[in-house]
Amino acid sequence: MAEAQQGPRARYRERTRAEIKEAALRQLADGGVAALALTRIAKDMGLSGPALYRYFAGRDDLLHALIRDAYDDAATAIGAAAARSVTASQSPRERLHALAAAYRAWAVGEPHRYLLIQGAPVPGYVAPADTLDRARAVLGPFLPVFAGGSPGSGVAPVVAQMRAWLDADPSVGGWVAEYAADADTVIAAVALAGALLAWAQLHGSVGLEAAGQFDGMGHGGDTLLDAQAGMLADAFGLE
Template identity: 80%
Template sequence: MATAQQGPRARYREQTRTEIKETALRQLADGGVAALALTRIAKDMGLSGPALYRYFAGRDDLLNALIRDAYDDAASAMGGAAARSEAAGRSPRERLHSLAGAYRAWAVGEPHRYLLIQGSPVPGHVAPADTLERARAVLAPFLPLFAGGAPGPGVAPVVTQMTAWLGAETAVGDWVAEYAADAADPAASARALAGAVLAWAQLHGSVGLEVAGQFAGMGHDGDTLLAAQTDMLADAFALA
């Protein structure tokens, strides 16, 4: 009997947590992290302040949940784009463009969530310990694309440093091996990691500026700029 009663309670609790997060996201969209206030969330939902703490221990706990959800959604978008490209038999260069486009589409479509995980750190907030794994899941689809590349001299220093990183941190090598089929070859692992890191840097630079409104009034579209940057990165690794 207790088990039967626990089911509805658990579902109600999860539903309420979801509603709290949705209300928090609206506050983020309206005014950024500074606008996030548990008392205001409680008021908007018709809850008392103490009642809200039955679902989240505090503002940081709620922020952690929003951060986890954002990374997971971004990773899902990237994974979906990778799967579609692979199923369509696209070339590595085409798959790179597809991933870059998916990253930009998610960020532009969810700017407040993108800025939550890629914008300025929230003062006084310590990100959850599992953030790193979630962030790596977003970048993981890039790894197999670069594993088979041929890095040119312009990116060779990055490959060299990634080789050293792989040698120093087993966890990084395990992550690369999980997603890049050629990871048994140390050189392929270094290429994969260098390409993923460079892709992240270019994506964050271009997309971050766009989401922050820095391209307003300029004579280009964000997708045009990102496509040009993506081609330059593909050229640097000789991706066909």
């Protein structure tokens, strides 16, 4: 609908930008960020180098767009899994397993995109400020899962640091409230600690799998992640 409301020139521009991004993703899938070459993209599309720069100011501008899209797609996948879990009236423990599985499915399904958003894709690259909100959207559905938890002593130091973070940065409280609307400061700190530890567990396991580090080993990435989610649920007393 939005595209139909644009003029022909604007629609052509958006289609061309989309085609450039698709070509860039093919290069990333074939050889990682090191294979990303704007001149080759232009050649493959029948564009001159200067013509391509009318759509993206340079490599970093193209990376900005790819990273934004990756975060948005990951957030959509996690959000859809969260909605299914709520509809199915799953317990917090079951919801954690479902969200972890959705996170892994997206990442291993498109490892080149997952690796693009986990750390700086190239030395010296600085992601645009708006990627923070996009990253928080990926983790947001984990917050209500942990909001009703009863954290054990092993994770208490993390909860305490999250309480201090809430006090120091009001935007963090706003982020929690977006996903766990009734959480007071104590509950918000627990929710943040759970989401933070879930992110660390997910990135550790899924990142290794997406990078091919599990190849030739005797376990499945799904089995490992399921065990990690179970231990995290235990640490927060999730039923």
